[in-house]
Amino acid sequence: MSNLVATNLDMVFSLPDETAVHALEDVNFTLKKGELLAVLGPSGCGKTTLLNIIAGFLHPTGGSITLGGNIIEKPGVDRGMVFQQGALFEWLTVADNVNFGLRMKNAEQSEIVERVEEWLEIVGLQGFGDTPTYQLSGGMQQRVALARCLINNPDLILMDEPLGALDALTREKMQSLVLKIWKETGKTIMIITHSVEEALLLGERLFVMAPRPGRLHKEYRLPFSEMGLTGDPREIKNDDKFVETREEILEMIWNMEEEIMGKVESN
Numbered sequence: 001m002s003n004l005v006a007t008n009l010d011m012v013f014s015l016p017d018e019t020a021v022h023a024l025e026d027v028n029f030t031l032k033k034g035e036l037l038a039v040l041g042p043s044g045c046g047k048t049t050l051l052n053i054i055a056g057f058l059h060p061t062g063g064s065i066t067l068g069g070n071i072i073e074k075p076g077v078d079r080g081m082v083f084q085q086g087a088l089f090e091w092l093t094v095a096d097n098v099n100f101g102l103r104m105k106n107a108e109q110s111e112i113v114e115r116v117e118e119w120l121e122i123v124g125l126q127g128f129g130d131t132p133t134y135q136l137s138g139g140m141q142q143r144v145a146l147a148r149c150l151i152n153n154p155d156l157i158l159m160d161e162p163l164g165a166l167d168a169l170t171r172e173k174m175q176s177l178v179l180k181i182w183k184e185t186g187k188t189i190m191i192i193t194h195s196v197e198e199a200l201l202l203g204e205r206l207f208v209m210a211p212r213p214g215r216l217h218k219e220y221r222l223p224f225s226e227m228g229l230t231g232d233p234r235e236i237k238n239d240d241k242f243v244e245t246r247e248e249i250l251e252m253i254w255n256m257e258e259e260i261m262g263k264v265e266s267n
Contacts (some may be wrong), residue, residue: 002078002188004031004054010062010067011049014175017243021047022213027063029207029216033155036182036189036225039201040196040249042257046214047192051160054190055081067156077101080154082145085160088133094120095129101152103164119147122184123177139170146181159191163198172233175201181229196221196249200242201233209248210256218252220245 009027012020024046031037039047053060053065056075065072067079084135088097088160095116102112120126128136133144142162149157159178163171175198182189193199199206209215222245227236234244 002033005066008063012061025213034186036204038199038205040199041209045209045211080149082159082162090134098147119151123147157189229245
């Protein structure tokens with residue numbers, strides 16, 4: 001099983017003035033194959049640091065992180081990344097962005113064409129293959145980014161604020177698309193977000209992280225992602241349990257940020 005396992009994970013950054021920032025401390029969790037995990041917390045809690053370690057962009061200063069039993073030491077094809085801004089080649093067509101990974105693997109042209117069409121249909125961009133990417137809206141570009149990630153069949157999909165730059169309506173549509181892809185592909189997904197509502201709607205599991213040093217403060221196991229596969233997201237967000245959990249987490253994060261500000265002012 002391609003489980004993601006973090007064991008006693010630590011990350012300390014050494015600054016030029018010889019001070020140290022303890023970004024993560026003693027982080028432990030297992031993310032099972034096919035689970036959808038949302039991670040949120042106040043600024044400085046280590047969310048993006050954790051994601052970058054899993055992606056292989058950073059090496060932890062303590063502990064270990066493994067995927068499928070293999071220690072993560074660098075970026076790999078077993079992990080796909082979707083960024084807040086799609087990191088696309090905007091001068092290329094949609095199809096050439098989506099098929100980039102397959103071309104790097106020297107896949108057969110017939111396979112490339114077939115799989116690009118398949119994924120463009122899944123993300124709702126059929127007929128846009130020959131369109132220059134720069135002509136697309138932000139939401140459509142994020143669909144291209146999803147297709148480009150998924151066409152390479154990674155075991156784990158990492159999303160760093162992938163919907164944060166979108167308008168409210170487009171963001172809602174993309175949330176539904178993420179849930180659809182998660183259910184239809186059975187992929188393991190980890191999404192970093194600053195939006196409590198988004199974390200609640202998408203996360204089958206949800207980690208709230210606390211800062212300084214970054215650590216897992218509380219975990220939730222939630223029903224709303226399953227509900228979102230068939231239900232109206234707006235109705236789900238009005239569900240009594242959804243509202244109750246949202247307010248609990250908002251208060252939790254508010255108190256963390258108040259504590260941080262108190263420490264800063266006392267210094």
